Amino acid sequence: VRIGGGFLLAALGWKLLNADPDPDHAAARNHRAENLESFYPLTLPMTVGPGCMAVTIALATQHPKDADFHQLLMFNGAVIAGLFVISLSVYFCYRYAGRLIGLLGHGGMSVVMRLTAFILMCIGIQVVWSGWTALQAAHP
16 A cells, blocks of 8 residues: 555656646636635645545554563654644644735746655655555565
């Protein structure tokens, strides 16, 4: 699951990174829908389908091996804190998408979209690497 999900994330990031904006298609859309669609990649790995499942599985299987109670408590506390921070960031991204897009403008949003696509592709490669390493360790 980690290898396949990582390839899926990396391919999606690559597709978004090399996307060619179509000005004719964008002009035909509703302004609000256009803004929210442009903002979409910022929360993509956390909120959408198979990518979300792949990232969740990859991160959940990274718990410390041979840990005592204190280490497990710290690890689980960090996971809960991470979930809280991610939830807040998704909320703020969706809540203030229109305002942020207006502030950044078309050029700024293009830069943010490309950077986010690159980060998404890197996350996908990391998930593939994590899965491959675990597979190699299980079958020496």
